[in-house]
């Protein structure tokens with residue numbers, strides 16, 4: 119059972135905060151870190167301390183207040199970065215340094231003008247250096263999604279030997295297809311002799327809209343940590359969305375995977391992040407979008423009113439959403455109209471609903487959505503018609 123526990127590594131405060139316009143101050147970061155801990159995330163990536171004095175201070179303060187989740191700080195494979203991350207994490211109950219380097223040929227040549235052997239050596243050295251400060255060291259092989267699997271396996275084996283407790287396999291550019299990403303994880307599990315000494319982590323970007331699918335594929339092939347953000351925020355098209363992967367694993371519980379996330383807190387934290395980062399959530403976003411539990415077509419509304427499960431696979435209260443909504447539009451049917459009138463305190467028989475429905479359609483064709491106030495006027499006018 120324990121080997122099916124999936125650790126949730128939240129990077130809203132680091133990768134998520136890289137979104138233009140989403141910059142947070144220390145007070146906002148602490149408030150979000152406390153909410154993430156309350157949500158039940160296993161690891162909070164609090165920031166990139168070398169990047170600015172403000173980020174250093176935020177990581178330092180988060181490290182002091184967070185007690186149950188691990189607090190993680192990002193660094194490049196550079197001694198000074200690692201030392202600064204370690205300094206910011208001092209006092210953390212569970213500190214983790216996340217260090218690493220690009221391993222794809224594109225990164226090796228264009229970013230570092232180096233060879234594979236040189237990068238392998240730098241990878242080993244950065245993990246060894248980080249181990250001088252903390253026990254829990256996560257290594258990232260940036261652009262692993264486009265890294266040759268043989269070479270990636272050599273890097274992974276070497277960093278585990280150097281002491282990495284977690285190895286992150288980022289699909290940095292969101293390039294992989296789900297079966298390719300899954301096969302990459304399976305390849306590492308099969309070909310890295312010391313793989314049982316570390317946890318393999320998925321860190322998938324959403325450039326092709328595949329971040330969630332790729333992360334789940336990674337888990338199905340042996341990864342045991344998912345790196346994700348609230349509302350899927352992150353560089354470019356974003357990161358894997360925390361609420362999506364958590365609810366996929368919960369809905370498909372027969373697979374045996376589970377997380378520690380308190381799912382009733384998903385919608386409240388989504389709103390908190392959206393408000394704090396001034397980043398609206400798209401209405402049709404899975405789990406946390408305003409339309410995620412709205413039903414507007416007549417066929418769906420009729421089925422939903424007979425049995426909610428006909429069109430809802432998740433109960434809104436399970437994810438802390440306000441509740442299911444029947445939206446009255448020109449596509450709605452008589453049963454939804456009768457149901458809404460009933461809720462507003464008006465009982466009409468079939469014939470009466472037929473008459474009211476024609477009236478309703480005229481209003482609905484003029485307006486995008488028919489409001490309760492419109493129905494109250496209709497009911498009032500209807501009741502005063504002499505029979």
Ligand code: KIV
Pocket residue numbers: 133258259260261286288289290291321323
């Ligand atoms: O996308 C990426 O590769 C990253 C690493 C720094 C972990 O964010």
Ligand code: ZN
Pocket residue numbers: 133288290321323353
């Ligand atoms: Zn990333």
